[in-house]
Amino acid sequence: xxxxxxxxxxxxxxxxxxxxxxxxxxxxxxxxxxxxxxxxxxxxxxxxxxxxxxxxxxxxxxxxxxxxxxxxxxxxxxxxxxxxxxxxxxxxxxxxxxxxxxxxxxxxxxxxxxxxxxxxxxxxxxxxxxxxxxxxxxxxxxxxxxxxxxxxxxxxxxxxxxxxxxxxxxxxxxxxxxxxxxxxxxxxxxxxxxxxxxxxxxxxxxxxxxxxxxxxxxxxxxxxxxxxxxxxxxxxxxxxxxxxxxxxxxxxxxxxxxxxxxxxxxxxxxxxxxxxxxxxxxxxxxxxxxxxxxxxxxxxxxxxxxxxxxxxxxxxxxxxxxxxxxxxxxxxxxxxxxxxxxxxxxxxxxxxxxxxxxxxxxxxxxxxxxxxxxxxxxxxxxxxxxxxxxxxxxxxxxxxxxxxxxxxxxxxxxxxxxxxxxxxxxxxxxxxxxxxxxxxxxxxxxxxxxxxxxxxxxxxxxxxxxxxxx
Amino acid sequence: xxxxxxxxxxxxxxxxxxxxxxxxxxxxxxxxxxxxxxxxxxxxxxxxxxxxxxxxxxxxxxxxxxxxxxxxxxxxxxxxxxxxxxxxxxxxxxxxxxxxxxxxxxxxxxxxxxxxxxxxxxxxxxxxxxxxxxxxxxxxxxxxxxxxxxxxxxxxxxxxxxxxxxxxxxxxxxxxxxxxxxxxxxxxxxxxxxxxxxxxxxxxxxxxxxxxxxxxxxxxxxxxxxxxxxxxxxxxxxxxxxxxxxxxxxxxxxxxxxxxxxxxxxxxxxxxxxxxxxxxxxxxxxxxxxxxxxxxxxxxxxxxxxxxxxxxxxxxxxxxxxxxxxxxxxxxxxxxxxxxxxxxxxxxxxxxxxxxxxxxxxxxxxxxxxxxxxxxxxxxxxxxxxxxxxxxxxxxxxxxxxxxxxxxxxxxxxxxxxxxxxxxxxxxxxxxxxxxxxxxxxxxxxxxxxxxxxxxxxxxxxxxxxxxxx
Numbered sequence: 001x002x003x004x005x006x007x008x009x010x011x012x013x014x015x016x017x018x019x020x021x022x023x024x025x026x027x028x029x030x031x032x033x034x035x036x037x038x039x040x041x042x043x044x045x046x047x048x049x050x051x052x053x054x055x056x057x058x059x060x061x062x063x064x065x066x067x068x069x070x071x072x073x074x075x076x077x078x079x080x081x082x083x084x085x086x087x088x089x090x091x092x093x094x095x096x097x098x099x100x101x102x103x104x105x106x107x108x109x110x111x112x113x114x115x116x117x118x119x120x121x122x123x124x125x126x127x128x129x130x131x132x133x134x135x136x137x138x139x140x141x142x143x144x145x146x147x148x149x150x151x152x153x154x155x156x157x158x159x160x161x162x163x164x165x166x167x168x169x170x171x172x173x174x175x176x177x178x179x180x181x182x183x184x185x186x187x188x189x190x191x192x193x194x195x196x197x198x199x200x201x202x203x204x205x206x207x208x209x210x211x212x213x214x215x216x217x218x219x220x221x222x223x224x225x226x227x228x229x230x231x232x233x234x235x236x237x238x239x240x241x242x243x244x245x246x247x248x249x250x251x252x253x254x255x256x257x258x259x260x261x262x263x264x265x266x267x268x269x270x271x272x273x274x275x276x277x278x279x280x281x282x283x284x285x286x287x288x289x290x291x292x293x294x295x296x297x298x299x300x301x302x303x304x305x306x307x308x309x310x311x312x313x314x315x316x317x318x319x320x321x322x323x324x325x326x327x328x329x330x331x332x333x334x335x336x337x338x339x340x341x342x343x344x345x346x347x348x349x350x351x352x353x354x355x356x357x358x359x360x361x362x363x364x365x366x367x368x369x370x371x372x373x374x375x376x377x378x379x380x381x382x383x384x385x386x387x388x389x390x391x392x393x394x395x396x397x398x399x400x401x402x403x404x405x406x407x408x409x410x411x412x413x414x415x416x417x418x419x420x421x422x423x424x425x426x427x428x429x430x431x432x433x434x435x436x437x438x439x440x441x442x443x444x445x446x447x448x449x450x451x452x453x454x455x456x457x458x459x460x461x462x463x464x465x466x467x468x469x470x
Numbered sequence: 471x472x473x474x475x476x477x478x479x480x481x482x483x484x485x486x487x488x489x490x491x492x493x494x495x496x497x498x499x500x501x502x503x504x505x506x507x508x509x510x511x512x513x514x515x516x517x518x519x520x521x522x523x524x525x526x527x528x529x530x531x532x533x534x535x536x537x538x539x540x541x542x543x544x545x546x547x548x549x550x551x552x553x554x555x556x557x558x559x560x561x562x563x564x565x566x567x568x569x570x571x572x573x574x575x576x577x578x579x580x581x582x583x584x585x586x587x588x589x590x591x592x593x594x595x596x597x598x599x600x601x602x603x604x605x606x607x608x609x610x611x612x613x614x615x616x617x618x619x620x621x622x623x624x625x626x627x628x629x630x631x632x633x634x635x636x637x638x639x640x641x642x643x644x645x646x647x648x649x650x651x652x653x654x655x656x657x658x659x660x661x662x663x664x665x666x667x668x669x670x671x672x673x674x675x676x677x678x679x680x681x682x683x684x685x686x687x688x689x690x691x692x693x694x695x696x697x698x699x700x701x702x703x704x705x706x707x708x709x710x711x712x713x714x715x716x717x718x719x720x721x722x723x724x725x726x727x728x729x730x731x732x733x734x735x736x737x738x739x740x741x742x743x744x745x746x747x748x749x750x751x752x753x754x755x756x757x758x759x760x761x762x763x764x765x766x767x768x769x770x771x772x773x774x775x776x777x778x779x780x781x782x783x784x785x786x787x788x789x790x791x792x793x794x795x796x797x798x799x800x801x802x803x804x805x806x807x808x809x810x811x812x813x814x815x816x817x818x819x820x821x822x823x824x825x826x827x828x829x830x831x832x833x834x835x836x837x838x839x840x841x842x843x844x845x846x847x848x849x850x851x852x853x854x855x856x857x858x859x860x861x862x863x864x865x866x867x868x869x870x871x872x873x874x875x876x877x878x879x880x881x882x883x884x885x886x887x888x889x890x891x892x893x894x895x896x897x898x899x900x901x902x903x904x905x906x907x908x909x910x911x912x913x914x915x916x917x918x919x920x921x922x923x924x925x926x927x928x929x930x931x932x933x934x935x936x937x938x939x940x
Contacts, residue, residue: 031657032657033653033654033656033657033658036650036653038552038553038555038556038649039556039557039559039560039649040649040650040653041649041652041776041780041782041784042557042559042560042649042779042780044557045553045555045556045557045627045637046627046628048553048555048556049553050550050551050552050553050646050650051550051551052548052550052650052653052654052657052658053548053549053550053654053657053658053666055551056549056550056551057549059551071874072870072874072875073870073871075866075870075876075877078522078523079523079526079527080520080521080522080523080526081520081521081525081526081529082508082520083508083509083515083518083519083520083688084671084688085508085515085518085673085687085688086508086509086515086518087509087512087514087515089509089512090509090512104629111630112630113629113630114629149629153625153626153627154625155623155624155625155639156623156675157515157516157623157675157687158516158675158677159574159583159619159675159677160581160582160583167515169625169639176520179508179509179510179511179512180506180510180520180522182511183503183506183510183522184503184522184523186503187501187502187503187522187523188503188522188523189880201554201671203555205626205627205628205629207628207629217555217627218553218554218555306511309512310511310512312511314511396545400542400543400545401543401939402939404541404542405542406545407545410659469871469872
């Protein structure tokens with residue numbers, strides 16, 4: 001697949017006339033209760049977000065599709081879930097305690113701290129430019145020497161606060177798969193190539209979070225470590241680059257909004273032989289091409305590092321050839337939260353559509369893949385009249401057993417259609433006064449806006465044909 | 471339902487001959503890679519656990535069933551997900567900063583700290599007995615006065631460690647629903663009675679965690695806050711007690727292992743008008759009756775407290791009667807991790823079963839409800855002979871699309887049946903040499919061990935009839 005997609009960093013921008021501003025997405029999310037600031041009644045916590053009724057379904061659907069493609073549909077990949085709190089030894093061995101840091105300078109006057117490389121870029125034009133810097137807050141020239149600021153959150157476990165009681169909030173899910181490698185390989189009797197997958201929260205004390213849920217200090221990852229025989233690592237790396245691109249396209253992202261970007265030598269992490277990012281073109285001018293997922297060839301760095309630090313044997317015993325080796329690791333590491341944002345952007349459309357009188361009106365529609373849509377079906381009694389309620393309830397009870405659905409009886413049917421379009425509901429099922437006679441309902445398709453009259457007795461199979469198993 | 475279950479705290483113990491030791495469950499979990507200590511290669515972190523391939527599926531299935539019963543099958547309850555990290559104001563208003571603490575005494579000699587009430591119970595026979603205590607570790611009589619030790623984990627967000635940068639790992643998911651009450655009520659246009667549900671990690675720095683995943687510092691909750699009109703709260707409280715008991719029984723917990731237990735006046739939390747626990751009888755002598763879920767009538771305590779602290783209006787406007795009120799809240803608060811442990815205990819059976827030669831052998835079988843079983847189907851080629859592989863793969867590819875399944879070709883078919891019994895897989899599908907001629911497979915039922923010969927073309931519908939939608 002990747003051979004059909006641009007693979008250089010110089011790809012021309014997608015159609016510049018297609019612009020969706022970030023603030024439009026943020027407003028939609030707030031208005032519909034999809035995503036909003038955490039503890040908003042107290043003024044919030046910078047760049048930390050809660051997911052409302054629709055947001056939690058959307059994000060869970062993204063995660064479910066990833067798990068389905070990674071774990072359920074494959075024989076050689078299994079899942080796991082590591083504790084979020086972990087001991088110092090893990091992050092010492094992984095290199096995070098030593099390397100996972102940003103250079104900060106502190107102003108002697110106002111005591112605020114800033115990323116030194118960002119100040120150089122802003123004030124001198126380049127991250128590595130030489131020259132004097134001033135405090136961007138109080139404008140004094142009293143910035144100190146840069147000091148390394150570790151991005152991990154730490155806390156203390158147990159009743160006494162001592163060095164020995166320090167635990168860390170994991171900054172990535174990946175290390176769980178290395179630390180538990182031997183236990184999982186042994187209990188599942190898997191042989192390379194095989195993988196271990198994990199989804200869940202990670203925490204990084206980023207100095208400059210921003211762009212809504214794109215860069216947050218609390219975020220959600222979907223990572224898989226694929227253990228292969230050394231020498232086959234480069235071909236498996238390419239395999240997973242292709243596979244992961246295919247996943248985004250299969251779930252509806254327009255291919256022209258995706259690119260793969262090679263890390264240059266200076267950018268490569270200390271553990272990586274080669275790394276490629278999958279970038280998405282966010283059609284907001286402050287965002288543009290931004291990383292959705294990194295695919296790294298981590299070699300045998302992590303297993304060897306944990307073996308050395310723990311004293312435990314983390315080799316794989318290749319019985320037919322009677323040899324032990326440390327598998328190489330290919331890692332597709334995706335962000336669940338930023339993937340959710342990309343799916344929202346890519347699905348957002350403003351269209352002209354005729355209203356009940358045939359006049360063209362603007363409609364906003366989230367053309368989410370049906371597997372990702374928060375609600376699959378909305379059941380709408382034409383009016384609140386009590387005569388419709390029992391049948392509308394009967395229809396809702398029928399569909400909710402199989403699909404996440406909404407029952408909505410407030411406001412005019414036109415407004416309810418527009419509301420369901422805006423949140424991406426693929427099918428609206430309307431119960432009207434004819435239904436009481438003919439036992440049939442009107443099913444409206446979100447994308448085509450075509451309406452079919454379907455007997456209630458055939459509704460489940462009508463929807464099952466159109467809504468994929470997920 | 472609850473009228474059919476014992477409701478006193480004096481319920482006679484379930485059949486004492488049915489004993490499953492906790493260590494048996496712990497060993498099964500370790501041997502099969504279901505649950506094991508986190509960072510085990512480094513000696514672990516006390517009472518902190520990772521979930522392996524089967525454990526993560528089992529726990530997710532428990533959560534999915536809860537979400538299905540709470541959110542998907544109901545019209546008036548919606549979901550949400552709050553950030554784990556939150557600001558001080560939330561926990562000040564909720565009362566956690568003031569009240570969520572244990573009394574600790576410190577030994578002046580060895581500097582270890584202990585729960586004072588536990589020491590009184592151990593050394594003097596009752597939590598509130600008067601008398602002198604000695605240090606249980608160094609045996610000195612040098613214990614100091616009790617000090618309140620808050621159970622919340624704290625950390626710092628942002629580049630500077632100051633009081634203003636303190637954030638807390640949430641000790642419960644419930645507060646998210648109160649803090650976001652107004653946003654969610656407004657965007658979903660729900661009217662009381664309506665509920666907001668959330669599942670996810672919470673963190674409590676317990677002094678004495680233990681009993682495997684029953685009491686851990688990092689754990690997972692499934693909580694729902696049900697907002698009702700004052701005056702209807704008592705009847706809704708009873709409704710949810712009945713509903714939640716039904717959920718456990720419906721998912722296979724034997725009713726005689728469940729009881730409801732009223733909190734006495736001294737035990738009631740500061741916010742509660744009435745609280746009832748759902749206890750499960752863990753058939754291990756160190757555990758016995760233990761709480762799975764608490765059901766509290768929280769009154770309007772939380773909404774009023776957050777309104778006062780935040781200055782935001784957290785009333786509901788009752789339009790037909792033109793009045794504003796703070797809804798009362800009924801809270802069914804379940805533990806996902808301890809429910810998972812209860813399902814494991816209740817499903818664990820040791821039976822006698824005839825082997826291939828008709829001789830009785832002991833078999834261990836996890837009689838998990840099919841909706842909870844980690845794998846629904848195992849596909850087992852009778853031998854590793856290459857002639858069987860393509861057909862066995864074809865069968866696996868057929869079933870995996872609909873059900874989480876395993877492909878297992880190592881060791882004898884008898885051992886593989888026993889392995890699948892031990893992990894609770896409802897159906898084993900065996901591909902044998904006859905399959906190559908008759909295009910049929912043998913399907914073995916976990917519980918009855920009966921075998922049916924089923925054409926491959928009919929396999930999907932055969933399984934679909936027997937495996938519930940979930």
